[in-house]
Amino acid sequence: MSPFPTRTHTCGELRLCNVGERVVLCGWVQKLRTISADLYFLPLRDSYGTTQLVYRSSSDPEKSHLLKDELLKLSPESVICIEGIVVKRPVETINNHSMTGEIEIELDKLYCLNPANKLPFAPHEKNIPNEETRMRYRCIDLRRDSLQSNLRKRSLASWTIKDFLYFLNLGFVEVETPALFKSTPEGAREFIVPTRTKSLFYTLSQSPQQYKQLLMVGGIDKYFQFARCFRDEDLRSDRQPEFTQIDLEMSFASINNIMSLTEGLITKVWKQVIGVDLNDNLSFPRISYEDAMNKYGSDKPDTRYDLEIKDISKFVPGMSESSEHIIECLIIKNGRILTGSEIKFLKTLNHGFEPDFIKITPDNINSWLLESIITRYTSHISQRQEAATNELGVEVGDLMIINKRRRITEGNWTLLGRLRSHVAGILESKGALKIPSSKYNFLWIESFPLFTRDRENNKLVSTHHPFTAPVSGDLKLLLTDPEKVRGQHYDLVVNGVEIGGGSVRIHSPLLQKIILDDILKMSRAKKSEFDHLINALGYGCPPHGGIALGLDRIMSVICNTSSIREVMAFPKVASGADLSVSSPSELSKEKIREYKVDVLEEKDDKDIIDDITIGRSWPTMSLRDVTYTKVEMC
Amino acid sequence: MSPFPTRTHTCGELRLCNVGERVVLCGWVQKLRTISADLYFLPLRDSYGTTQLVYRSSSDPEKSHLLKDELLKLSPESVICIEGIVVKRPVETINNHSMTGEIEIELDKLYCLNPANKLPFAPHEKNIPNEETRMRYRCIDLRRDSLQSNLRKRSLASWTIKDFLYFLNLGFVEVETPALFKSTPEGAREFIVPTRTKSLFYTLSQSPQQYKQLLMVGGIDKYFQFARCFRDEDLRSDRQPEFTQIDLEMSFASINNIMSLTEGLITKVWKQVIGVDLNDNLSFPRISYEDAMNKYGSDKPDTRYDLEIKDISKFVPGMSESSEHIIECLIIKNGRILTGSEIKFLKTLNHGFEPDFIKITPDNINSWLLESIITRYTSHISQRQEAATNELGVEVGDLMIINKRRRITEGNWTLLGRLRSHVAGILESKGALKIPSSKYNFLWIESFPLFTRDRENNKLVSTHHPFTAPVSGDLKLLLTDPEKVRGQHYDLVVNGVEIGGGSVRIHSPLLQKIILDDILKMSRAKKSEFDHLINALGYGCPPHGGIALGLDRIMSVICNTSSIREVMAFPKVASGADLSVSSPSELSKEKIREYKVDVLEEKDDKDIIDDITIGRSWPTMSLRDVTYTKVEMC
Missing domain, CATH: 3.30.930.10 (Bira Bifunctional Protein; Domain 2)
Structure with missing residues (x-):
């Protein structure tokens, strides 16, 4: 025999057509609202929704008293089972934002199935705690x-x-x-x-x-x-x-x-x-991989936005189709809205390469190729400068990023591809680029x-x-x-x-x-x-x-x-730890030896262990930003 | 461009209604039947069935010759793609056992996609090799x-x-x-x-x-x-x-x-x-677990056959409901058909316990309790002997297995339960017990x-x-x-x-x-x-x-x-080895050490390694016969 009745409905199910029915619901106690000593509201939540329970002192004062006592004792997130009658809410209390907002349950019986201790955080509050806390208490986090x-x-x-x-x-x-x-x-x-x-x-x-x-x-x-x-x-x-x-x-x-x-x-x-x-x-x-690398500088380009990379070798004397290298540029329309510190950040992504960042002004609109340390090889360049400005549609206010790289691409990103992705992020955050998430x-x-x-x-x-x-x-x-x-x-x-x-x-x-x-x-x-x-x-x-x-x-x-x-229900953090169950963990020497191995004795790795045990710091980069090697999926 | 045309049908699909269609099939070559120098039959198999291909020398002798050449070169289980026309088989060659038995394909083009080397065994012959060979060449075995x-x-x-x-x-x-x-x-x-x-x-x-x-x-x-x-x-x-x-x-x-x-x-x-x-x-x-152990001597009894175990304590003086032990017996009707060596085998299952095996004859049908060293405690037993024989319906020709055990059962089997299972297997093999596999x-x-x-x-x-x-x-x-x-x-x-x-x-x-x-x-x-x-x-x-x-x-x-x-597609044999890919395997010292462990140095385990590497001997017991501990499924 089960110590509590079987639920008849979920907390997301009851509607006006159920009014008058006697129902059994199970769920988690939300915040009790006290209207008076004779009237309390208690939202009950389960995986399917929330239903409002209402307590009114009834004709049977003793029973009523017991029920109220029970009710007042309930801590938030305790698990209860209730019996009651579905009633129509008074018009003024109808909640149109909730599927069950037209009804409430007149409480008749209450079984506390499991009182909750104080939770480390409330899963239904707007401010969610940091990821480490959420991972450590994943079973609570999962209720969000x-x-x-x-x-x-x-x-x-x-x-x-x-x-x-x-x-x-x-x-x-x-x-x-x-x-x-x-x-x-x-x-x-x-x-x-x-x-x-x-x-x-x-x-x-x-x-x-x-x-x-x-x-x-x-x-x-x-x-x-x-x-x-x-x-x-x-x-x-x-x-x-x-x-x-x-x-x-x-x-x-x-x-x-x-x-x-x-x-x-x-x-x-x-x-x-x-x-x-x-x-x-x-x-x-x-x-093709080659086209993707040339056009977007990435083998997994985000094509929701333009920001194409252009090969400008032909404007640079001495470069030909058989050259080992090419010169390419990324034109950021209206790029002057990038601040100095943003450009400084972008430059940190260079990994040793040295691209040029040139803001186009009325002064250099017809001399930016000469201004660039990458392209100002020869005096012949000035002849091609205007052609470049025209063909690329360069305008005052644009930011040009110019780079030289090997013609044959390898790996997942070119430098300009990486910059393209970061620039898009910066522009989007400034409202200067719209990357529709539903596209x-x-x-x-x-x-x-x-x-x-x-x-x-x-x-x-x-x-x-x-x-x-x-x-x-x-x-x-x-x-x-x-x-x-x-x-x-x-x-x-x-x-x-x-x-x-x-x-x-x-x-x-x-x-x-x-x-x-x-x-x-x-x-x-x-x-x-x-x-x-x-x-x-x-x-x-x-x-x-x-x-x-x-x-x-x-x-x-x-x-x-x-x-x-x-x-994912139970992901691991960057250290490889699953904080919800504290894996990985230490094993007894006997257990390890059963597998015919032994822990390798080495010095100086105590710090690493501490890091892992504490499970701190994991990156918050977005999927789009990530570089990885190609041996990945097959 | 694919080097061969896309298949239009599988080898299990073509019927009379397809006659006249030009089709492309892919599959594995079966045994070529030579009727004459101008007529060959070749069954082609894929995962869905087998279709008969027919080669007839055609009006274009050169093309015909080339095709025949190709055909004769094909080793069994080679993979080919063919083009041809679906034709109706002559009445006398219709094969009613095959879904595609009313048609055949008049060969027009043949692409050998992958010639097969000699296979270690033929997957479609009746005699299948031993399990080790099948496991080692699982990719062939899977074709069965x-x-x-x-x-x-x-x-x-x-x-x-x-x-x-x-x-x-x-x-x-x-x-x-x-x-x-x-x-x-x-x-x-x-x-x-x-x-x-x-x-x-x-x-x-x-x-x-x-x-x-x-x-x-x-x-x-x-x-x-x-x-x-x-x-x-x-x-x-x-x-x-x-x-x-x-x-x-x-x-x-x-x-x-x-x-x-x-x-x-x-x-x-x-x-x-x-x-x-x-x-x-x-x-x-x-x-209940207790009833299952008492009645069948197992917590996972096969109830498709009777062979119930009976508590006969009440027929034995000195035993009461509060005794720590009980006496129980398994009555095998017509058990005399068990040979001496079969009984000898059953006795090896005792694991130190000593049950009695008593064949009921006209001489002992009213004295078997006395004959048993387990039950012949006192002279009073003779008074209850007749009652026991009657109540249990013991007859001449039965085999009684009598055992004493602790009243409280533990684990998965009692001794009589184990014997019950084995006896059922022996009786079934002799045709004396029918255990319907479809029940x-x-x-x-x-x-x-x-x-x-x-x-x-x-x-x-x-x-x-x-x-x-x-x-x-x-x-x-x-x-x-x-x-x-x-x-x-x-x-x-x-x-x-x-x-x-x-x-x-x-x-x-x-x-x-x-x-x-x-x-x-x-x-x-x-x-x-x-x-x-x-x-x-x-x-x-x-x-x-x-x-x-x-x-x-x-x-x-x-x-x-x-x-x-x-x-299972790729099971492991008893040693834990997957013979199809030779796992587990040895690793380099560096690779192991990367995981901060080292191989434990111990002597005298070379023999075990040899055993595993060779992957020999695994049990062939059936699921029903198997004992296991209870921590198994949760």
Whole structure:
């Protein structure tokens, strides 16, 4: 027997049509309002809404007295169950802002199910505490409307995606692959899991990449999984050590097949979760990595605002299309509104490069190229100055940022791209640029170089991962000019956030071997870690490709939060700590030794421990601002 | 541009109505049948079916020749793409066993997408290799019809469950909780994950128990998750180091609420996945732990067959209801068909106990009690012998197994329970007992003791976990007679397999503290590991309860497999190894040291490593036969 009656309704459910019904509600006590000694109002909240309870002293004075006693004892956020009658509110007390604002419940019985101690903060007050406090008391923080709403949207999005892949596109099979995987060469830093056998370790899977390729070999024609992935990277940016990927793979699929499936999926999610139509019939625009880097200085550009970067090499004598470098500029219309200290801040982003910041005045509108230390090479420049001013539409009041860089771009940002993003933020904060948060500019970035030169060791590394197939037309360059080979990789970007990436994979064991051997020049030992995959490709592996979408980032865009922590129930802070349960923690020596490992004795790391234990300081950068390496999504 | 055309149909799709269409198919080459130099048949298989391709030399001899050349070069299981025309088969070659048996494809073009090397085994031959080979080449094994079907059923089951929880019962929110958790006292052995900070470790979550309780505190009224859980237990039985739980929790819910929701969910899955009606309107039967142990000698009895255990103490002088022990017997009707060596085998299961095995003959039908060394205490027994024979319906030819045990049962099996299960297996194999595989006897086991005495240390431990609420009527016994307190825990059992378990949890911080302090007598250090939870209960935690269902076990019952490995894509073998990718593996010293640990130097464990590396020997016991401890599902 339950010690309290079963609730008949939620606190968000009752309406005028329920008037006269005897109901049972359960929920959290809000602030009691005392009108008189005989009249009290008590809002009761649950996950679905708030309903007003009303206490009036009744004809049975003893019962009435007991009930009132109970009522007055209740601390805020205590959990109660009540019985009562739904009554219509007097007209003057109707609350049109609340769904249940036309009724109230005449209290008859009250069961205090769990009295609450004093809470470290009130989840329904406007001033929310700092993030550390919220993380430490996450169970209280979760009661806030915004987190409730974000988690429910996430749940709806998950549902919608499964509905789309499983139900609407018959044939996708949801397959779970192991999290306990093994170490693979290349890729991000992985968590290691010692076994009870000396020297043998699992690692936590960074992505189901290899397993899903084995599934393709195994004839699981279309696979998907909501995969928990683990990466032990520094959480300097908005990144979590564990995150969720919507991982899918299809046999016999081309880039177009995968892109159009993904577009359908995203369109469905946006419609279902926030009611936004993304123009069903139009494909998302595509841009090559090279164009994106030249135009926006980023491989995940936010195209909701203009601020394009222009190549101005042709105005500078001595520069030609075969030069190793180019000169480019970012024109900030009306850039004079940037203050000196803002420009100073922008200059700190240079990382050693030296771009020029030139404010256009009536005096220099026809001599800014000469004024720039970057471009004032020769006297011939003055001939081209006017052409530049005209072609670029330079006006008095503009701010020009001029930079010289290597023609071949690498990585995720150029310096001007980084400045473009920061300038946009500054302009937006001043009201000089409108970046509409309800606009969603999706963009496919494609034609990434398959390999990138690691300048430190002067060797080639995979730009994404070694399983990405080359563009077939570029195959002939593979052995002669591998840096020019483009990969069949694509990233999906929205509003400056990379929300997914994928590729068509290599299905030929021979080609895979050539890439590991002749291009990446892997040692025999490293290469042997891929033996199972190369063998599998040889057992009749179909051509295949897929994509992995980052659910956390998608939700962050949908919920318009500045951090993915706001769309996760129990995120970890930058130190890697989960403050809500105090993980990670120390273990007994015996427990550790059972795993045939021992704590390494080293000096001078006490400070780090303190930092982690206290869990202080994590970055508050927004998703858009973040740089990361490319080995990220596959 | 894709180097091959996009498929227009799958190999399971074409019918008579498609005759005349030009189609593109992709798939795996089966065995080529040569009829003449001008006529070849080639079945093409994909994940959806098989379609017969036919080659006939055509009017264009050159093209014809090239195509034939290509055809003859194809090794089995090579991946090809073909273009051709759907034609009707001549009547005499129609194959009624195949969905596509009325048509064939007149070959026109053939693209070999990936020639296959010789496979270690043929996935579509009747004789399948041993499990080690299948695990090592799992990507080939996955092509077998049974694995394809099992994984697709699993996917359908997952879908159905989400559909039921999310869509049909509006209000369930799918929330993902961290896998990187922290060590908790009590519970099974957990995997540890070193961090890059000395002495700090995560552990992999054994279940989302604590997080889901925090979600209830946080006002996520109804939660569910398909949770990956990790336990580093010996895989001596049919258990995996990582497995999937359908984890759910509800606020303000009683045992009945949770049971009826679960029954609805299970009924829906059985109907949807294998078309079996479980009698919607009937609840599953419930039985107390004590009754189950007395009647079936197991807390997860298979009730599809009778073979009940009888208490025969009353026939034995000197035994009373207050005796510490009881005498019980298992009557195997017609048990004489058990051979001497089978009985010898059964006796090996005794683990030191000494039950009597007595074959009933005309000579001893009225003296078997006297014949038993367990029951022949006194001369008075003869008076009760006839009553026993009559009441139990003992007949000549029966086999009686008589045993004495402590009245209070503990753990999962009594000796006679274990024998009952094995005897059933032997009888079934001899055709003397019919255990219908298509019958599903669901059963709730409830009223488990909340605590069990750990005889080694003579202290009480939680039978399940320390968060289980006591039956409210038993609260008064908590401090005086804790061993008599029953928990609000319930297990769901079908056909002898425990497929889930749950409980109503403690929501009072005071009660939780009393249990940790006064009953479990936890040290201050251990208890402090639960501080966050006790604090959370004090912030207005609603009464709540839930259940976790083992998806792997459910699928194993549904797919009628002897092992959960047959319903997982990439299971690990008993040694913990994933032979398909050779995990776990050795790591470089540097990599290990980055995590501030080092391999513990110890001698004499080389043999273990060899065992694991080779990955040999894992048990082939069926799910029904397996003993396991109770800390398992929560």
